[in-house]
Amino acid sequence: MKLILTTDVPGLGAPGEIVEVRDGYGRNFLLPQGKAIVATKGAEKQIEVIKRIQLAREIRGTEHAAEVKNHLEQMKVVVKARANADGSKLFGSVTNAEIADAIKAAGGPALDKRTVETDGHIKTVGTHAIAVKLHPGVTAKFHIQVVTS
Known part of the structure; x- marks a missing residue:
């Protein structure tokens, strides 16, 4: 075929x-x-x-990926999500697509959701570590803030 x-x-x-x-x-x-x-x-x-x-x-080469990495690591990314009454636990979880949209809304580049990596499901309010694979060998690691909407 x-x-x-x-x-x-x-x-x-x-x-x-x-x-x-x-x-x-x-x-x-x-x-x-x-x-x-x-x-x-x-x-x-x-x-x-x-x-x-x-x-x-596409990220064009390792130099461009390094520039984007530095920019991402300095950004403050906030993701809004619905939570329970006391605000500790989310309804559902924060998806990679929501993270990619929040990065773009914060002034970052438009990223594919498949490049975003988390340490499991994000189901609580607070600060969470994520990684974005920009290029083979170049990964930006930074934190996002999940807040209630």
């Missing part, structure tokens, strides 16, 4: 690449999760759009 990858798939390829995979892997994993689309003539034209979007989000 011939597919065009829409996201980075470890061990298979990067977004925009045309790959040949077994039918079951493509039909049962890659296509339902939105990690690939079927390679047709029309879809091959979308490769350029996918690569352009990827390039806009």
Whole structure:
């Protein structure tokens, strides 16, 4: 089965690449999760759009990643979440997408939610350590403040 990858798939390829995979892997994993689309003539034209979007989000080299790391580590990121009456425990947990949105709202770069790493689920109000993988070998580690909304 011939597919065009829409996201980075470890061990298979990067977004925009045309790959040949077994039918079951493509039909049962890659296509339902939105990690690939079927390679047709029309879809091959979308490769350029996918690569352009990827390039806009991508950190360009280790020097650029180091600059972004320094900027992130100096930022104060606040995430608002709903909590119980005494304000100690959250309803649900803070997601990586919410953290990425809070970083952007605080003046940081637009990050992909998959680059944000936490030490488990964030289910309490307070300060929590997170890491953002910017580039292979460059990871920004800083704290976020979770407050009640």
